[in-house]
Amino acid sequence: MKIGLYFGTFNPIHIGHLIIANHFAEYSDLDKVWMVLTPHNPFKKKSSLLDNNHRYQLLLEALEDYPKIEPSTIEFNLPQPNYTTNTLAHLKEKYPQYEFSLIMGEDNLRTLHKWKNYEVILENHQIYVYPRISEITSTNSLKDHKNIKVIDAPVVEISSTFIRKAIQEGKNCRPLLSNPVWDYIDKMNFYR
Ligand SMILES: Nc1ncnc2c1ncn2[C@@H]1O[C@H](COP(=O)(O)OP(=O)(O)OP(=O)(O)O)[C@@H](O)[C@H]1O
Numbered sequence: 166m167k168i169g170l171y172f173g174t175f176n177p178i179h180i181g182h183l184i185i186a187n188h189f190a191e192y193s194d195l196d197k198v199w200m201v202l203t204p205h206n207p208f209k210k211k212s213s214l215l216d217n218n219h220r221y222q223l224l225l226e227a228l229e230d231y232p233k234i235e236p237s238t239i240e241f242n243l244p245q246p247n248y249t250t251n252t253l254a255h256l257k258e259k260y261p262q263y264e265f266s267l268i269m270g271e272d273n274l275r276t277l278h279k280w281k282n283y284e285v286i287l288e289n290h291q292i293y294v295y296p297r298i299s300e301i302t303s304t305n306s307l308k309d310h311k312n313i314k315v316i317d318a319p320v321v322e323i324s325s326t327f328i329r330k331a332i333q334e335g336k337n338c339r340p341l342l343s344n345p346v347w348d349y350i351d352k353m354n355f356y357r
């Protein structure tokens with residue numbers, strides 16, 4: 166079985182994430198997409214981060230009607246900050262029968278050379294890269310690596326940062342989140 170790992174902080178999960186995960190679940194050779202919730206990205210500060218369990222609850226709410234996409238808590242019990250190379254080693258040991266690939270936006274590919282053991286990741290896993298809009302136009306040498314597969318996917322440029330700010334300012338951002346996600350955030354008074 167071929168699993169696509171879509172890693173993220175998901176603070177909160179929004180329709181941009183869902184559109185990508187669903188695109189790969191439906192239009193690629195992946196059998197399943199696992200959305201791996203990262204407690205602590207090594208490149209990000211932990212402030213303004215909602216508790217892991219609440220972010221996970223939002224993933225569960227969002228993915229209820231997507232049988233090919235599963236939320237994963239695999240990083241919850243691994244050392245923090247979460248280096249992807251450690252998570253991949255752990256997954257390989259736990260699920261030797263599965264083939265794991267990564268799904269990432271072009272923006273993340275641009276900083277991949279700064280990730281811990283990025284050469285090992287690239288040698289052992291296919292990376293499916295989808296387009297993002299960016300002001301940075303520099304060419305990306307890793308794009309030519311044999312394990313990088315550039316895939317055309319819909320571009321929806323919204324971010325969790327934008328959503329958190331909108332909620333804090335009392336703006337209506339319902340269209341950017343799936344209904345149960347918005348209802349849970351609203352009920353719990355998150356990000357206000
Ligand atoms: N609108 C989007 N379309 C496609 N991919 C996205 C979008 N927003 C984020 N991603 C990607 O999804 C993964 C997880 O995203 P992440 O949780 O960092 O969301 P974010 O919206 O970028 O969050 P933040 O604004 O808090 O940094 C990352 O690989 C990120 O590049």
Ligand SMILES: O=C(O)c1ccc[n+]([C@@H]2O[C@H](COP(=O)([O-])O)[C@@H](O)[C@H]2O)c1
Pocket residue numbers: 172173174175203205206207208209247248249250279280281
């Ligand atoms: O392993 C690394 O060195 C590394 C460096 C930066 C980011 N990552 C991972 O990239 C994923 C995307 O994170 P984010 O916060 O942009 O959603 C998340 O799982 C991080 O742990 C991993």
